[in-house]
Each structure stands twice: as structure tokens, then as C-alpha cells.
Amino acid sequence: MMHSKTKRNEVVSMNIIELKNVGYAYENKRKVLKAINLSLEEGKMYAILGSSGCGKTTLLSLMGGLDSPSDGQIFYEGKNIEKAGLSAHRKNNVAFIFQSYNLIDYLTPKENVALTSKLPPQPILERVGLTEEESRRNVLKLSGGQQQRVAIARALASDAKVILADEPTGNLDEDTAAEIANILKECAHQMNKCVVIVTHSNELAKQADEVLRLHRGEMKMLDRLNQSGRSGCYTEIVLQTYKAFNR
Amino acid sequence: MDLLKRACLYLVRKKGKTATLLAFLLVMATLVLTCFSIQSATITANTNIKKALLGYFTINAKHLDTGITESVLNQILSIDGLSGNYILRSYSYANYYDTDGKLLEISTEGAAQTPAEYENAGKIVASSNSENDSYFTEGGFKLTEGKAITSENGNAVLIHEKFAERNGLTIGDTIQLFDVTDKNRVTDVTVAGIFTSTKEQDAIGIAPSCDLYDNIVFTDLATASYLLYGTEDETNIQFGDFHVNDPEELDRIMEQVQEINGVDWNSCTLTCYDKDYQNAKKSLEGLQNIVFIAIAVVSAICFLVLALFMTLRLRSRIHETGIYLAMGISKGAVLLQYLLEVFIVAAIALLLSYGASAAISNQIGSRLLSQVTAETYETVDLTQNAETAKQPTEDLGLSEIIVEISATDYAIVWAFGLVICMVSTALAAYPIMKMNPKNILSQMS
Known part of the structure; x- marks a missing residue:
């Protein structure tokens, strides 16, 4: 747990991921991210909003070590992830959840979860709502919601402190999406993970502790719920602000 | 989950793809092994001819x-x-x-x-x-x-x-x-x-x-x-x-x-x-050259086709590669898994090819050798005797030649086959492994 105590004995979350002046340009030199500065803490769920093509997924990829930034540096627990090794960063520090689930299609849910973990997979799968029988099926024979639960279970099993979710509810119906959102929220609040969600969904964003907006390569903080406000819902004001930004 | 288990699960669960690769490798191994065994038989035939048609x-x-x-x-x-x-x-x-x-x-x-x-x-x-x-x-x-x-x-x-x-x-x-x-x-x-x-x-x-x-x-x-x-x-x-x-x-x-x-x-x-020997040798050398060219051509074709086959096979696995890389599994481990899969299938194919090749090479080899020895005998005419002339292979010591797979040939084909499989897989995987995970995931989406 990355907590430290202040002089007044207050528990303060420490930054687990920190972006310093991170910029990214495609091969055609088009800059998609410009000098992003961002600090993310454990035990919080973040939502990143933004129009299509604004660089949300790229930002997530950079945080997850799937790619290297053109400018700036990314730190995990104070260490530059490139210096520590991107592959090791992906293996030990972060876990991905994708819109299209990205499960290995010739493995069962149990085997998918066991890919990155030596922990028994069944309790984790049950925690996200899969029965023993469902855990033994081929993943392609599960519904979209079930597949996404497997993907979440895989992320949880990896024991990574940061979960990066790219449109995790994009392919799901409303009810299932709400359930997935709750699971992700639990991951952040009960398991003390840092959950970063890239989404278009306002409903999902409502569940986040902090909402960030990426616009023309720059990051804006839309709303930050206070620590006591975690149990509350996302306010209408925030949504209106978001709409105003979009305009 | 270790890569051996992943490789085995892939082979077991993707039965169609495994069967296709197995059939493909089996045909290749049988072809090469057949050529090798016929070549060995021609060498034996040459030795026997030296003994039979002593200069x-x-x-x-x-x-x-x-x-x-x-x-x-x-x-x-x-x-x-x-x-x-x-x-x-x-x-x-x-x-x-x-x-x-x-x-x-x-x-x-x-x-x-x-x-x-x-x-x-x-x-x-x-x-x-x-x-x-x-x-x-x-x-x-x-x-x-x-x-x-x-x-x-x-x-x-x-x-x-x-x-x-x-x-x-x-x-x-x-x-x-x-x-x-x-x-x-x-x-x-x-x-x-x-x-x-x-x-x-x-x-x-x-x-x-x-x-x-x-x-x-x-x-x-x-x-x-x-x-x-x-x-x-x-x-x-x-x-x-x-x-x-x-x-x-x-x-x-x-x-x-x-x-x-x-x-x-x-x-x-x-x-x-030594005219008899020279005549016999000429015919056998012709067959040896044909078999040598056949080995070279078959090997080259096998390599090219296998490389193409593996390229297509791995291209269909870009998605899987991206997932593994996103989970922090190293490129080396992913490549090793793919190599291991091909290695296992190639080993099975090589084992099976022994039986298949033994049957085929004996048929084809005997036919080729008898054709060559018949040609040889037309010019050799060892005994000037019409009665014995009907059994040229006995006179030339070729009747005892059994076209079979020697341990050396089998070992060569194993080594050669596995190297071809590994190299073609590695070459096919190279363009994918060269990409960074984000690019692979972009292709996935």
C-alpha cells in the first residue's frame, strides 16, 4: 500500500503513476499528446473522456508501457518505466482491460486468468461473477459481459497495482456495463488499485473518483470528488461541465 | 502458465490448424527422407557394382x-x-x-x-x-x-x-x-x-x-x-x-x-x-545426380513453402501476440512458444515420416534402381549368356539392395527438418516481433 502518514497522522495516497511533460507524435509528426502532466494515485478510479482520435488510448498505452512517449517521462512509484523496462512494467505493474476483451481464444477462463498469475483462478473468477461451470468453458462460448469479467479477473489476478481499462463497457448492454463499472470501482476502493478508464460512457464516468478530459492533446481536470464523496454519485454539474467542454 | 503448457494447449485446442501443419510437415519430411534413402541406395548400388564388376x-x-x-x-x-x-x-x-x-x-x-x-x-x-x-x-x-x-x-x-x-x-x-x-x-x-x-x-x-x-x-x-x-x-x-x-x-x-x-x-x-564398370557407373551417377537435385529442389521448396505457411499462420496470431505482449510476456517467450509448437508437430511428423518414407522409398527406389540396372546391363552384358542376361541385378549384386532409411539419413533429416522449421518460423515471426505492442494492438483493433 502506497500510503504515508503526515505529521497530523492523516493517511494520504501517494502517486503511483506520474506523467511529466509527456508528448506523443505519430510517425507523420502529428502531435496527439502535448506536455501532459498527470499524477494518479492508488485506491482511486479515474475516467478519461475525450472525442474519438484525441489520444485517449495512446495515453493509456503510454502509461501501460505498450509504447514510449516522444517527449517527457513516465514514472511508476517514482521510477522511470523505460529505464526499468517496458516489458517488466507491463508484467509487474499494470494490467489491461480492453473493449474487445482480448482473451486468448483457445484457453478457458481459468487458463486465461492463470496466464499471468500463480494464484488459484477460480476464487477470482467467482469474485467477478463467473460460476465454476462457466470457468471451464471455452471463452468464445461466453457472453460479452462474461468475457469482460474474465478480462477483469485476469487483470486482478496479475496483482498489478494499476488497471488500465480501454472502453471496458463499450460492447456491453447497460445492465452489464453497470455491473462491470461496480467491479472496477471495487477494484479501486476495496482492493486499493489505481483504475484508469478511457471511456465515452457518461454512466461509467459517473462512477469515477476523478474525471479527466483530453482535448486537442491537452489534459483538463473536470471533476475531483473529495475522499468522503466516494460513495456519492457523479454530479449533474460535472456532466454539464463536460458537455460545455465538448462544445 | 509456462510456455510449454501454452504450446500444448494451442496444439490440442486448435486441432484443425495442428492437423494442417502436421500433414504439411509430414509430406515434406517424407519427401526429403525418401530422397535421402534413395540416394543412400544408389551409393550402395555403386559400391556393389564396384564389387561385382571388378575392374x-x-x-x-x-x-x-x-x-x-x-x-x-x-x-x-x-x-x-x-x-x-x-x-x-x-x-x-x-x-x-x-x-x-x-x-x-x-x-x-x-x-x-x-x-x-x-x-x-x-x-x-x-x-x-x-x-x-x-x-x-x-x-x-x-x-x-x-x-x-x-x-x-x-x-x-x-x-x-x-x-x-x-x-x-x-x-x-x-x-x-x-x-x-x-x-x-x-x-x-x-x-x-x-x-x-x-x-x-x-x-x-x-x-x-x-x-x-x-x-x-x-x-x-x-x-x-x-x-x-x-x-x-x-x-x-x-x-x-x-x-x-x-x-x-x-x-x-x-x-x-x-x-x-x-x-x-x-x-x-x-x-x-573397366568398361562394364564405367557403363554401370554412368547410369548410377545419372540417378545420383537426379536424386541430389531432387533433394536440393525439395528442400528449397519446403523451406519457401514452410516460410510462407508459417507467415500466414503467425499473421493470424497477431492478435494473440499482442495480448501476450500487453500482459508483459516477453517477445522471446512468445516466439519460443511458437517455435515449441512447430517443434512438437515437426517431431511427430518426422516420427511418422519414417514409416511413410520406408514404404514409398522402397517402391520408388527399387523401381528406379531396377530401371538403371537394366540400362546398365544392356551395355554390360557380363556373361554373353542369354539365360543369365535375364537376371542382371544378380550379376551386378544389386538384387540384394534394399532401399531403406539409415540412421544417419534419419538423423540428418531430423536436424535439417528442425532447422528449417525453426528458421522459417523465426523469419515469419520477425516482422511481428519487430513491432511494438501498441502497433500490434492497433492492428488487432
Whole structure:
């Protein structure tokens, strides 16, 4: 747990991921991210909003070590992830959840979860709502919601402190999406993970502790719920602000 | 989950893809293994032909009083590369008498006119070993009773069965040989064996009675030497056959023979006999070249097709690769998994190919070899005998060749096959492995 105590004995979350002046340009030199500065803490769920093509997924990829930034540096627990090794960063520090689930299609849910973990997979799968029988099926024979639960279970099993979710509810119906959102929220609040969600969904964003907006390569903080406000819902004001930004 | 388990699960769960790869590798391994086994068989055939069609050279005196002396013979035999199998022969003529001094009757049926002093004579063929003499080995004569003549059993003769019948001679009887000149050389000899001729005499009607097969008497060199020179000591031998171990070395050996002092090459001829071997070798070399080209072409095609096959196979697994990389599994581990899958399937294919190739190569190989040996035999005509000419492979020692897969060939194909599989997989995976995970995931989406 990355907590430290202040002089007044207050528990303060420490930054687990920190972006310093991170910029990214495609091969055609088009800059998609410009000098992003961002600090993310454990035990919080973040939502990143933004129009299509604004660089949300790229930002997530950079945080997850799937790619290297053109400018700036990314730190995990104070260490530059490139210096520590991107592959090791992906293996030990972060876990991905994708819109299209990205499960290995010739493995069962149990085997998918066991890919990155030596922990028994069944309790984790049950925690996200899969029965023993469902855990033994081929993943392609599960519904979209079930597949996404497997993907979440895989992320949880990896024991990574940061979960990066790219449109995790994009392919799901409303009810299932709400359930997935709750699971992700639990991951952040009960398991003390840092959950970063890239989404278009306002409903999902409502569940986040902090909402960030990426616009023309720059990051804006839309709303930050206070620590006591975690149990509350996302306010209408925030949504209106978001709409105003979009305009 | 370790990569071996992942590889095994992929192979088991993706049955169709595994079966396709297995079938593909099985066909390739069988093809290559078949080519290798046929090539080995041609090498064996070549060796057998060398043994069967031993090259040899002859030294033939132009006159009775010339030829090679024992000293020259010893020098020839000391040359490296000779098989030790040689036949020395001398010719003479003699009148045949029984022990009571009664002239024995010879055959004159079908004989041409004979000079007066040879009217009662027969041809004496002295051989160092009648058993290995071409008169007996190449189908002209066949010993039916008794034992062969060698240098060890002196004063012994082999007589024709008709001559024996005509004169009431049996094995153990003694006859006298009188030289046909006026030198009155006579020697007593014992009938050691009776032979028969297995083919009609070509020169019947042209040959004088003394040269008729029925009247030929085989004896040892010492006896003939006495009849010719009046001594059993060192004398000239008129004819010598010298076999070599490897027909390829015949030229070198003959050059060394020509350098020996004491041989009057103006009165002797030195002749090389390797035409049979050269003809057979030419046909086999043709087959060997074809098989060699086949191995090269099949290997190249296998490599290219496998590389293409693996490229398509791995391209369909970009998605999976991206997922593994996103989960922090290293590129090396992912590549190793793919290699391991191909390795397992290749190992199974190579095991199965043994049986498949054994069956195919035996069929194809035997057919090719028999075709080649048939061609060879048309030019070889070893025995000049129509009856034996129908079984060329027996004469050339090819009938015993079984086209089979040797341990060496199998090991080579294993090593070669696995290297091809690994290299083609690695090459196919290279473009994917070169991409960073984000690009792979972009392709996925």
C-alpha cells in the first residue's frame, strides 16, 4: 500500500503513476499528446473522456508501457518505466482491460486468468461473477459481459497495482456495463488499485473518483470528488461541465 | 502458465490448424527422407557394382616364349590397390596317352582341318586356379565332379566329360601328356575333376580339333611350363588377369605396372577392363545426380513453402501476440512458444515420416534402381549368356539392395527438418516481433 502518514497522522495516497511533460507524435509528426502532466494515485478510479482520435488510448498505452512517449517521462512509484523496462512494467505493474476483451481464444477462463498469475483462478473468477461451470468453458462460448469479467479477473489476478481499462463497457448492454463499472470501482476502493478508464460512457464516468478530459492533446481536470464523496454519485454539474467542454 | 503448457494447449485446442501443419510437415519430411534413402541406395548400388564388376587389367604375351616372369609377377602383386584376386594362365598343346602308352581318342566332330602334328592333340590350359578362371566363372565350363586345379595340387588335370566318357576315364585315373613338338617331353597327370561345357562352341567348323572344347585339358602352371620349356622352375607366364579393389584406381595401377622393369612391352599387351564398370557407373551417377537435385529442389521448396505457411499462420496470431505482449510476456517467450509448437508437430511428423518414407522409398527406389540396372546391363552384358542376361541385378549384386532409411539419413533429416522449421518460423515471426505492442494492438483493433 502506497500510503504515508503526515505529521497530523492523516493517511494520504501517494502517486503511483506520474506523467511529466509527456508528448506523443505519430510517425507523420502529428502531435496527439502535448506536455501532459498527470499524477494518479492508488485506491482511486479515474475516467478519461475525450472525442474519438484525441489520444485517449495512446495515453493509456503510454502509461501501460505498450509504447514510449516522444517527449517527457513516465514514472511508476517514482521510477522511470523505460529505464526499468517496458516489458517488466507491463508484467509487474499494470494490467489491461480492453473493449474487445482480448482473451486468448483457445484457453478457458481459468487458463486465461492463470496466464499471468500463480494464484488459484477460480476464487477470482467467482469474485467477478463467473460460476465454476462457466470457468471451464471455452471463452468464445461466453457472453460479452462474461468475457469482460474474465478480462477483469485476469487483470486482478496479475496483482498489478494499476488497471488500465480501454472502453471496458463499450460492447456491453447497460445492465452489464453497470455491473462491470461496480467491479472496477471495487477494484479501486476495496482492493486499493489505481483504475484508469478511457471511456465515452457518461454512466461509467459517473462512477469515477476523478474525471479527466483530453482535448486537442491537452489534459483538463473536470471533476475531483473529495475522499468522503466516494460513495456519492457523479454530479449533474460535472456532466454539464463536460458537455460545455465538448462544445 | 509456462510456455510449454501454452504450446500444448494451442496444439490440442486448435486441432484443425495442428492437423494442417502436421500433414504439411509430414509430406515434406517424407519427401526429403525418401530422397535421402534413395540416394543412400544408389551409393550402395555403386559400391556393389564396384564389387561385382571388378575392374581388372590383363597382360597378354604375344608369343609363347614371352610374357611375365615370377619376379615381375611379384612386383605387380606388391602394387597397392590390387585385390589379391588374380589368374595366371599359359597355353600349350599335348597328345594324350593312357599309362599303357595307348593314344587316347579325342573328338574331331565339327573340327576344321588340323595340322598333321596336332591331329591327336588337345589344348592344354594351365591356370593358377581353375575355380576363379574366366573359363569357369563366366559360364563357359562347369566342374561337375572332382576338385578345381590350383598351384598347390600339381600334376592334376580336369578333363571334359565327353573325353572322359570316350576313353573310360574317371577321377583318380592317370594319363600322360606328350608335348606336340619333337622335344619328347612327357608328364604323368591324375584326373582331378571332370567338367562340362555350358554353351556351344562359337568357332565350331572353324576350330581345329585340338581347340575343340571336348579336347581341352586344364592343368596347373608347372605342368604346362614343363611341357613348354622342359622345366617347372621360373618361366614366363603368357597371360595374367589382375583384379583391383576399386576400378577408379585402375589407371594409376596400370601406370605403375608399365614402370616395372623386366617386361618387354613390345611383346606383351596390357589391357584395361573397366568398361562394364564405367557403363554401370554412368547410369548410377545419372540417378545420383537426379536424386541430389531432387533433394536440393525439395528442400528449397519446403523451406519457401514452410516460410510462407508459417507467415500466414503467425499473421493470424497477431492478435494473440499482442495480448501476450500487453500482459508483459516477453517477445522471446512468445516466439519460443511458437517455435515449441512447430517443434512438437515437426517431431511427430518426422516420427511418422519414417514409416511413410520406408514404404514409398522402397517402391520408388527399387523401381528406379531396377530401371538403371537394366540400362546398365544392356551395355554390360557380363556373361554373353542369354539365360543369365535375364537376371542382371544378380550379376551386378544389386538384387540384394534394399532401399531403406539409415540412421544417419534419419538423423540428418531430423536436424535439417528442425532447422528449417525453426528458421522459417523465426523469419515469419520477425516482422511481428519487430513491432511494438501498441502497433500490434492497433492492428488487432
